[in-house]
Amino acid sequence: MKILLVYPLIREFMVPSMPPLGLAYIAASLKEAGHEIKVVDLNGDRGNGLSYLTKLLSNESFGMIGVSSIITQYKRVKELGELIKSIVPHTPLILGGPGPTSIPELYLKNCSADIVCMGEGEEAVKEIADYIQNKMPLELCKGIIFKKQDGSYVNTGKRSQIKDINTIKFPAWEMFYTIKVYLENYLFKHGRKKGMSILSTRGCPGECNYCMCNFGRMLRMRTAENIFSEIEALVRKYDIEHIHFIDDTFITTVKRVREISDFFKHEFRSLTWSANVRVNFIKPDVLKIMADSNCVSLAYGIESGSPTVLDYMKKGFTAVQASNAIKWTREAGISMTTYFMIGMPCETKETVRETIDFCKQNLVGGEFFFVTPIPGAELYEYAKENKIINDEDVYMEHVGEVRDFLVNLTNMSNEELFAIKENAELEIKEHLGRHNITVKQSVRKNPRELVHSLPKF
The missing domain is CATH 3.40.50.2300 (Response regulator)
Incomplete structure (x- = not known):
C-alpha cells in the first residue's frame, strides 16, 4: 500500500x-x-x-x-x-x-x-x-x-509497550530528502559540522509532575552493540561528527555507561557526544569514564534550587545532589547546560531567591523558562481542576516554546512574576559575568508586552 x-x-x-x-x-x-x-x-x-x-x-x-x-x-x-x-x-x-x-x-x-x-x-x-x-x-x-x-x-485500550527495543528498525533517514538540513543545523552539535539524535533508552522512572513521560515509567534499554550499529550507519551514510543522546534517562548503570564509552573511545574516537542526564545518577567515576571517551557536554534539568519547589515537582533529587553533579562535571572537564523554570503553584519570592542563590553559588543558570502545563502531566490536571485552563483547544493552539508565558499558576500577579523573573535573570547574569561566564539571551519577545497580551483559556 x-x-x-x-x-x-x-x-x-x-x-x-x-x-x-x-x-x-x-x-x-x-x-x-x-x-x-x-x-x-x-x-x-x-x-x-x-x-x-x-x-x-x-x-x-x-x-x-x-x-x-x-x-x-x-x-x-x-x-x-x-x-x-x-x-x-x-x-x-x-x-x-x-x-x-x-x-x-x-x-x-x-x-x-x-x-x-x-x-x-x-x-x-x-x-x-x-x-x-x-x-x-x-x-x-x-x-x-x-x-x-x-x-x-x-x-481500543492501551497497547503493550515494545519490551525489547533492540528489535526496532533504525530510523529511515534515507527517506527524508531534508536530512542534510538537519545534520548541518543540528541543535546540539557542539561546534561540529554535522550532528544527529540517538535514542538509546525508552521510558523514565522519574515522577516529575510537569512531564507527560511519553514512553512510560518502565525503563527499557538498547544494548551498546545495537546503539553503535546505528551510529556506524550514520557515520557511513552521512559523515556525522557528533551524537546527542536525547534519552530522558541516559545513565542507567555504570556497566552500560562504560560499554558505550568504550565504543566511542576505541571505535569512534573522532566523534564527540553529549547526553541528557539526571543529577542523581551522576558520580565522579562515571563522569571520568565519559570524559575520556569524548563526551563534551551534559544537559541537566535541575529546574529549581529550592527544596520546596523540587519536592513539589517530585524531581526525586535534592539541591545538594544537583550541586555535586555540577561540581563533578566541571572537575571532569565536561561542559554542561542547566535548565531552570519558574512559576510552579508553590513558587514564591522566597523560593525564587533560593534558586538565585543556588545559581550564583554553582555558577550556572541565567535564564528561567516559564512553567507550562502540558497534557498528560499531573500539572495539567491541576490547571484544569483549578479553572486555569478551561478551553483546551484554545490553550493547545497557544502552547509554544518553553520561553513563552501562557498561564500563571502562582499566587503572584502576572506583573510580579515577570518582575521577579527579570530581576532574577539579571542578578544571576551579572554575577556570572564577574566570573567571565556569558549567558546567551534567547527571549524572542519583550516579556513586558506579553503580560498584557495573554489569551484567555
Whole structure:
C-alpha cells in the first residue's frame, strides 16, 4: 500500500535543527512491512514543502496518510488536517506522536483525524495499515482511538509497550530528502559540522509532575552493540561528527555507561557526544569514564534550587545532589547546560531567591523558562481542576516554546512574576559575568508586552 507520512512545521523562528526522529522510526517500520512510503517534511522543506504536499495529494493515490507531531505543533496539525481533507476527504488520516498521545480525543475532534495512535507507534502503525488495506474492523487494533461513521469515538485500550527495543528498525533517514538540513543545523552539535539524535533508552522512572513521560515509567534499554550499529550507519551514510543522546534517562548503570564509552573511545574516537542526564545518577567515576571517551557536554534539568519547589515537582533529587553533579562535571572537564523554570503553584519570592542563590553559588543558570502545563502531566490536571485552563483547544493552539508565558499558576500577579523573573535573570547574569561566564539571551519577545497580551483559556 502507498502511504504518505507528513511532518508539520515547528519553531519557524529558527532554522530546522531537530530531525523528526519519531516519524523516521515509523517510516522504517512501514517500509519493513513492505509498504511504499513517501515523506513530506514541511519543517525541513519550508520553501517548497507545502506545494509538494499539495501536488502529491492531488496527483497520487494513498491508502492512508500519517502525521507525527509533538504538543507544540497542535495548531499546525489542525491546519494540516484541514488541508489534507480538503483535497482527499476519504483517505484515512492517522495522527501519532507525543502530542496526539497526550490528549487523543482533542486531536480526533479538532484535527480532521480518522484515527489517533496512542503511545509507541512502530508496531501499531503496521497493524493499522493492515486493517485499512484488508478492510478489517479497527476495534481489533489495540492502542488507537478512532471515529466511526456515526461520529462516535471508539477507544481500543492501551497497547503493550515494545519490551525489547533492540528489535526496532533504525530510523529511515534515507527517506527524508531534508536530512542534510538537519545534520548541518543540528541543535546540539557542539561546534561540529554535522550532528544527529540517538535514542538509546525508552521510558523514565522519574515522577516529575510537569512531564507527560511519553514512553512510560518502565525503563527499557538498547544494548551498546545495537546503539553503535546505528551510529556506524550514520557515520557511513552521512559523515556525522557528533551524537546527542536525547534519552530522558541516559545513565542507567555504570556497566552500560562504560560499554558505550568504550565504543566511542576505541571505535569512534573522532566523534564527540553529549547526553541528557539526571543529577542523581551522576558520580565522579562515571563522569571520568565519559570524559575520556569524548563526551563534551551534559544537559541537566535541575529546574529549581529550592527544596520546596523540587519536592513539589517530585524531581526525586535534592539541591545538594544537583550541586555535586555540577561540581563533578566541571572537575571532569565536561561542559554542561542547566535548565531552570519558574512559576510552579508553590513558587514564591522566597523560593525564587533560593534558586538565585543556588545559581550564583554553582555558577550556572541565567535564564528561567516559564512553567507550562502540558497534557498528560499531573500539572495539567491541576490547571484544569483549578479553572486555569478551561478551553483546551484554545490553550493547545497557544502552547509554544518553553520561553513563552501562557498561564500563571502562582499566587503572584502576572506583573510580579515577570518582575521577579527579570530581576532574577539579571542578578544571576551579572554575577556570572564577574566570573567571565556569558549567558546567551534567547527571549524572542519583550516579556513586558506579553503580560498584557495573554489569551484567555
